[in-house]
Amino acid sequence: MPGLTIGDTVPNLELDSTHGKIRIHDYVGDGYAIIFSHPADFTPVCTTEMAAMAGYAKEFEKRGVKLLGISCDDVESHREWTKDIEAYGGGKHKVTYPILADPGRDAIRQLNMVDPDEKDAKGKDAKGVSLPSRALHVVGPDKAVKLSFLYPATTGRNMDEVLRAVDSLLTAAKHGGKVATPANWKPGECAVIAPGVSDEEARKMFPQGFETADLPSKKGYLRFTKV
Ligand code: BEZ
Numbered sequence: 001m002p003g004l005t006i007g008d009t010v011p012n013l014e015l016d017s018t019h020g021k022i023r024i025h026d027y028v029g030d031g032y033a034i035i036f037s038h039p040a041d042f043t044p045v046c047t048t049e050m051a052a053m054a055g056y057a058k059e060f061e062k063r064g065v066k067l068l069g070i071s072c073d074d075v076e077s078h079r080e081w082t083k084d085i086e087a088y089g090g091g092k093h094k095v096t097y098p099i100l101a102d103p104g105r106d107a108i109r110q111l112n113m114v115d116p117d118e119k120d121a122k123g124k125d126a127k128g129v130s131l132p133s134r135a136l137h138v139v140g141p142d143k144a145v146k147l148s149f150l151y152p153a154t155t156g157r158n159m160d161e162v163l164r165a166v167d168s169l170l171t172a173a174k175h176g177g178k179v180a181t182p183a184n185w186k187p188g189e190c191a192v193i194a195p196g197v198s199d200e201e202a203r204k205m206f207p208q209g210f211e212t213a214d215l216p217s218k219k220g221y222l223r224f225t226k227v
């Protein structure tokens with residue numbers, strides 16, 4: 001994926017939003033934030049995703065993770081659209097997170113969130129111009145991208161997976177990158193010990209012990225531990 005990727009510092013853009021002007025680094029602050037783009041306001045998949053995010057907002061908040069939406073329409077449009085999003089969610093969840101406005105499509109380019117195949121069909125001045133993809137960056141306290149999703153406009157994201165991925169990132173960070181999470185991991189399940197950690201080091205780091213999978217190679221690299 002060319003452009004902004006894992007390890008890069010997210011550009012410190014200042015943009016209008018439904019919560020007033022936001023400067024990205026200030027918004028991220030000392031915690032984690034999820035910046036997620038949507039092709040356009042008043043589109044079907046985006047409306048379901050925004051409502052789903054509103055429903056998960058408390059879970060992210062519990063983990064100290066802020067949410068920040070971005071769509072390429074203006075703030076007035078975002079405010080009108082928010083009424084639809086909340087109504088679609090049955091009025092159960094308010095959209096409490098800000099939605100950035102990027103009518104000029106400059107921010108989505110800098111954030112590497114453009115879908116070159118998806119063109120604006122309704123924009124007055126922007127007809128035929130590329131729309132944002134369904135991109136999502138998890139940004140850490142150091143303002144660097146920790147994880148990115150890149151989905152096309154036709155595939156709505158799974159918020160359970162966003163939450164699971166965030167839990168994985170937070171778990172790995174809590175243990176200084178000495179643990180990783182295996183396939184389909186969920187919080188409460190065993191993590192694996194990272195490859196650079198020797199058994200001796202692991203015994204000191206994980207007094208609860210660890211279990212090594214018995215594999216044909218006998219290399220002893222797949223070690224599970226409770227975290
Ligand atoms: C949608 O949000 O439903 C959507 C937006 C652009 C293209 C296709 C679907």
